[in-house]
Amino acid sequence: xxxxxxxxxxxxxxxxxxxxxxxxxxxxxxxxxxxxxxxxxxxxxxxxxxxxxxxxxxxxxxxxxxxxxxxxxxxxxxxxxxxxxxxxxxxxxxxxxxxxxxxxxxxxxxxxxxxxxxxxxxxxxxxxxxxxxxxxxxxxxxxxxxxxxxxxxxxxxxxxxxxxxxxxxxxxxxxxxxxxxxxxxxxxxxxxxxxxxxxxxxxxxxxxxxxxxxxxxxxxxxxxxxxxxxxxxxxxxxxxxxxxxxxxxxxxxxxxxxxxxxxxxxxxxxxxxxxxxxxxxxxxxxxxxxxxxxxxxxxxxxxxxxxxxxxxxxxxxxxxxxxxxxxxxxxxxxxxxxxxxxxxxxxxxxxxxxxxxxxxxxxxxxxxxxxxxxxxxxxxxxxxxxxxxxxxxxxxxxxxxxxxxxxxxxxxxxxxxxxxxxxxxxxxxxxxxxxxxxxxxxxxxxxxxxxxxxxxxxxxxxxxxxxxxxxxxxxxxxxxxxxxxxxxxxxxxxxxxxxxxxxxxxxxxxxxxxxxxxxxxxxxxxxxxxxxxxxxxxxxxxxxxxxxxxxxxxxxxxxxxxxxxxxxxxxxxxxxxxxxxxxxxxxxxxxxxxxxxxxxxxxxxxxxxxx
Numbered sequence: 001x002x003x004x005x006x007x008x009x010x011x012x013x014x015x016x017x018x019x020x021x022x023x024x025x026x027x028x029x030x031x032x033x034x035x036x037x038x039x040x041x042x043x044x045x046x047x048x049x050x051x052x053x054x055x056x057x058x059x060x061x062x063x064x065x066x067x068x069x070x071x072x073x074x075x076x077x078x079x080x081x082x083x084x085x086x087x088x089x090x091x092x093x094x095x096x097x098x099x100x101x102x103x104x105x106x107x108x109x110x111x112x113x114x115x116x117x118x119x120x121x122x123x124x125x126x127x128x129x130x131x132x133x134x135x136x137x138x139x140x141x142x143x144x145x146x147x148x149x150x151x152x153x154x155x156x157x158x159x160x161x162x163x164x165x166x167x168x169x170x171x172x173x174x175x176x177x178x179x180x181x182x183x184x185x186x187x188x189x190x191x192x193x194x195x196x197x198x199x200x201x202x203x204x205x206x207x208x209x210x211x212x213x214x215x216x217x218x219x220x221x222x223x224x225x226x227x228x229x230x231x232x233x234x235x236x237x238x239x240x241x242x243x244x245x246x247x248x249x250x251x252x253x254x255x256x257x258x259x260x261x262x263x264x265x266x267x268x269x270x271x272x273x274x275x276x277x278x279x280x281x282x283x284x285x286x287x288x289x290x291x292x293x294x295x296x297x298x299x300x301x302x303x304x305x306x307x308x309x310x311x312x313x314x315x316x317x318x319x320x321x322x323x324x325x326x327x328x329x330x331x332x333x334x335x336x337x338x339x340x341x342x343x344x345x346x347x348x349x350x351x352x353x354x355x356x357x358x359x360x361x362x363x364x365x366x367x368x369x370x371x372x373x374x375x376x377x378x379x380x381x382x383x384x385x386x387x388x389x390x391x392x393x394x395x396x397x398x399x400x401x402x403x404x405x406x407x408x409x410x411x412x413x414x415x416x417x418x419x420x421x422x423x424x425x426x427x428x429x430x431x432x433x434x435x436x437x438x439x440x441x442x443x444x445x446x447x448x449x450x451x452x453x454x455x456x457x458x459x460x461x462x463x464x465x466x467x468x469x470x471x472x473x474x475x476x477x478x479x480x481x482x483x484x485x486x487x488x489x490x491x492x493x494x495x496x497x498x499x500x501x502x503x504x505x506x507x508x509x510x511x512x513x514x515x516x517x518x519x520x521x522x523x524x525x526x527x528x529x530x531x532x533x534x535x536x537x538x539x540x541x542x543x544x545x546x547x548x549x550x551x552x553x554x555x556x557x558x559x560x561x562x563x564x565x566x567x568x569x570x571x572x573x574x575x576x577x578x579x580x581x582x583x584x585x586x587x588x589x590x591x592x593x594x595x596x597x598x599x600x601x602x603x604x605x606x607x608x609x610x611x
Contacts, residue, residue: 037310038101038161044313045099045163047320049114049151057323058196060312061165062305065190065216066204068169071235074264075204076166078298079305080154081271082111085128085135093139095149095189096131096166100159114151127152143177147189160302162309164202165193170215187219195223198316200257200308201230207261208240211253221253231257231308233301235264237288238281245290257308260301261291275299337473352477355470356610362466363605367459375465383462387455391594394451398586401443408547408555412436412571413563428574436578438508441585448500448593455597456493460486463609488608492600499596503589513584522580525551529572533565 048059066072073084073092080100085092103109112121115134122130131150139146145168167190174182194201201220205211211232220230232255237244248259263281265274275298282288282296294300365371366383375381415436419429463485471478528550535547536557545558560568 037306037313040313040317041161041163041309044317047324048097048163052324052327055327057320057327058198058316059320060198060200060309060316061193061196062162062200062202062309063190063193064164064166064202064204065194065220066169067206067209067214067216068171070169070204070206070209070214070216071264072166072169072204074235075202075233075262075298075301076164078262078265078271078274079160079162079164079302081156081159082124082127082154085131092166092168093135093143093145094168095147095193097149097151098162098164098166099151099153100162100164101153101155102159102161103155103157106157109156110153111155112153114153116148143175144179145182145185145189147192160306162302162305164305167193170219172215190216190219191223194220197229198312199229200312202305203230203232203255205232205234206239207234207236207244207247211247217253225254227254227256229257229312230255231304232259234259234261237261237263237296238285241285241287245287248291248295258304259295260304261288261296262298262301351474355474355477359466359470360605360610362470363463363609366462366466367605368602381462381465383459386458387594387598390451390455390458391590394447394593395586395590397447398444398590401440401582406556407559408549408552408557409568409571409575410559411439412574413560413567416567416570416574428570428577432574433577433581434511436574437511437581437585440578440582441504441507444589445504448504448589449497451593452496452500452597453493455601456489456496459601459604460489463489485609488604492604492608496597496600500593503592507585507589511581513581515584515587517587518580518584521583522576525576525579526573529569529576532572533569536561536568537565 044059047057053059064072064076076098077084080098110121111124111127112119113127113130113134115138118134120130131152134150138148138150149165168186170183170186170190172183174180179185193199201224203214203216203220205214205217211217221227224230232248232253234244234248244261248261251259261282263274263278265271269277278297282291282293288296362374365374366381368384370382370384372382380386412432415432416429419432464482467478467481467485471481532547532549535549539545539547539557539561545556545561546554547557549555560571
């Protein structure tokens with residue numbers, strides 16, 4: 001097929017070079033050529049109707065772009081020998097797919113329009129009205145635009161075998177009734193159609209404008225900088241005759257597929273009359289007749305487009321077929337993975353029990369065993385690692401709460417001063433110890449409760465993802481199971497939060513430990529007391545107000561420098577008791593809260609979820 005089309009394309013080019021006059025007289029290609037190309041073009045059009053471009057498969061297209069009022073509609077009218085909507089502003093407000101098909105007998109001629117699932121056969125005189133009605137149905141009565149296409153299928157004697165996509169004309173300044181971002185909307189639609197390498201860009205340029213300044217040229221050059229798939233049609237050739245020859249021969253905008261200059265139809269001229277005047281213009285005008293005959297006229301444009309279309313289809317079709325086969329394979333695999341049809345409750349029970357078993361096994365691997373092979377590419381699903389991160393952060397914050405911050409011994413000296421006469425001399429008041437301890441516990445209370453909430457929010461997401469993975473083919477079952485899980489998670493979150501609050505309350509109310517950590521830590525810290533007191537006394541009268549203290553580094557002592565040494569000594573001993581005891585609290589809370597969370601989590605996976 002490729003060799004035969006290439007051969008026909010080569011013969012066509014030779015024929016055009018040898019006899020341009022015949023090309024002007026005959027719009028259709030040879031019967032043999034048409035017999036080869038038409039089935040391929042029909043196949044591409046049918047694929048377009050199937051909307052396979054949504055699957056990421058690009059189809060070869062001739063995309064018509066141009067600035068507003070550049071003459072795009074006139075070019076399409078001349079190629080199709082029909083009348084299209086005209087008016088002020090943007091006439092084409094949606095993509096218009098024009099399928100032209102030649103037939104050998106007038107009895108086979110037919111025109112149809114399709115849009116948004118609607119299709120009807122229409123008369124040629126009704127084309128404008130039907131396109132207007134379809135446009136309003138898609139884009140509304142105003143002047144807005146839409147990316148939903150209209151397809152116009154024209155079968156008539158002498159029509160070129162072409163499929164083209166006409167896009168809204170580019171405008172930068174919105175007029176009354178148009179959205180403020182009309183340019184951006186039009187640009188986005190155009191870029192969607194011209195970006196694929198399978199698209200041929202038919203750039204319509206008015207002869208009386210400077211080509212490099214045209215917005216359509218800028219857009220096409222952004223996706224086709226070398227111009228390898230861009231063909232320029234120069235309209236209104238009779239309106240700017242002086243420098244047109246230089247424009248199309250110098251090629252200042254790099255159009256590799258060449259230029260074709262045409263004359264727009266005027267008023268109610270028939271197509272035959274317009275072609276006759278076009279030929280006369282380029283044959284007799286003193287300046288325009290210099291342009292090579294292979295670059296002028298609608299008939300030449302039609303033949304060039306058919307030739308280019310044949311070549312791009314020939315080039316693209318093997319890859320398209322390969323992509324279709326690949327996509328069909330994927331869709332077939334998805335179809336095969338769909339659940340079996342369930343005929344009775346017994347079959348449904350079997351499926352449900354199987355799914356429940358698989359969900360439980362998956363959660364056991366992820367949440368309990370740390371086996372994340374099933375979701376290897378998703379770090380979020382590595383549950384044991386993520387829980388460890390949360391527990392480590394919580395433990396760090398507990399430890400940081402023991403760091404020396406602010407004014408050293410200030411709080412202790414103040415509280416001890418207020419506690420005068422509460423107990424016997426040389427006995428540290430226990431009330432001060434408990435108040436200091438309560439303050440430290442209160443500082444981490446909110447974080448402990450937040451840990452329980454964060455862990456269960458995360459676990460709820462994990463369970464829901466696993467359920468979704470196994471039940472996505474059973475939407476009703478999935479929604480019910482997820483609702484049940486949500487209720488269970490809320491219950492577990494409340495249980496763990498209550499446990500955390502109980503631990504916090506115990507730590508604030510009762511000071512107790514059998515651990516040797518308290519005695520060992522207090523003994524280590526109290527040994528620096530004499531050294532601290534000596535360094536503090538050496539600061540008297542000086543400007544310096546910090547003391548270096550082993551275990552703490554530089555501490556701020558400005559508030560206690562003038563206090564009696566006995567009070568400072570008593571405050572130091574009280575703080576070291578609190579610090580030593582806080583290490584016990586850190587061990588209890590740092591292990592106890594995560595331990596309880598993991599225990600409740602294991603119960604959920606082992607038995608409560610299934611129940």
